[in-house]
Amino acid sequence: MTILSAKNLTKNFGKKVALSDVNVEIPRGRIIGLLGPNGSGKSTFIKLATGLLVPTGGEITIDGLAPGIETKAKVSYLSERTYLNGWMRVEDIIAFFEDFYQDFNRIKAENMLLDLNINPGDRLKTMSKGTKEKVQLILVMSRQAELYLLDEPIGGVDPAARDYILNTIINNYKENASVVISTHLIADIEQVLDDIIFISKGEITLTSTVDEIREKYNKSVDGLFREVFKC
């Protein structure tokens, strides 16, 4: 069962090629690392899947549908930007998510806020960048989505919170849902990954399960990544 499928997916920005002829199938029930150096096309791929960008060529489908209102209801997306309005309180943005996403679970969100000592009455503009990222991740993971697209979910948070966040990710998704995590902090997330996709200069260079990599190359994913993308 495929949740996300890309066929000959190409995206150009002017003359710059961001993604070139990408073919990939992402099955349900997996945690996939989308790994590549800066500017390799990770974010572009995710934005195409969310419908924030329109492909130049080829197609991308979620559960068989091109990105649109139906897929947006199934996809929970964590952007690399902090997209929350500063004037809102955490409780306001929870109400916002509850209104627009039918799969949003308020109790889950409130429990996670409690665990991370975030006060629902606080305004977002008074928070540090790391705390805002935590709030955003809590919102995204409080949805019972079918596909989670997490663009750099742990970049700005401290190592202690990273563990909590990774646990949150593993424990919060439905059995037949998949999680795509884009990052270059591979060592930190390697333990939770089932599959990996290596992406470089807009092309997919390797797709594999993590176990295969350990058997075939006798290396950790992090080790292989450092070797493949050596400067």
Next chain:
Amino acid sequence: MLRKLLKHEVKATGRTFLPLYGALLILTIFTKVAMTIGAPDFFSDNVTTGPIAEIILGIAFTLYFVLVVALCVMTLVVIIQRFYKNLFTDEGYLMFTLPVKTWEMVFSKLVVGLMWSVVCGLMLAISGFILSLGSFSMLEVSQAISAGYADFYAQFGMSLNVILFELFLGMLVGGVASILMIYVSIAIGQLFNQHRIIAAFGAYIVITIVMQIIASVIMVVVPLANLEAYMEGIEAMNAIQWLINGTTICNVILCVLFYFGTQYIMQKHLNLE
């Protein structure tokens, strides 16, 4: 979903406007009280005020004027800022991944922007009404209005309501067209990778110039046909109606163009920073 978008749009904008409207009401009442006490004969020809009353009234009027200008400017600023900031900056990453249709986003912002423009006008009218209380009698005003209607009917053989309705419709459509023109300019501006705000201003100016040219052409071609009727005087009101409704129709066409232009860009050429 449209209802929810409208709800959140009102919530996001109301926090700016409600305090301003509150301030306007308080200042209006304060000014009115100061006028009643300090210059009871303010609206008569020979005003006599003491120096203290004069100073207080001076300050009150200045504040009042500043607030009225601020209200009008803020209405425009919020209309622009809600569309630009909420959709085309980082906040757009949230808005464009909500399971809502693009037209619903544009429409909700348009309706709420229009609503605040109307509320702004109403508040200013109410405030003006409060300030001028006591300077006229309701009876005289209603008499003057009905006399106006009667005169108009006698002169042109039609109800004044028709013209008033056409004027109102024209203003409404004109308001929608001006907001949509801002929207389409912002949408064009975000196509550029740098200097998006400048590009949006540029787009606005270019659209204005193109519209001016088209309007001049229409002005040259069309009224010539009615000019004769206009000169005869009898059909003057017809010519005015022509002008009002012609403008409304042109604005409707512009609305459609701007609206679909905006929606097309948002659907096919979204280019968030």
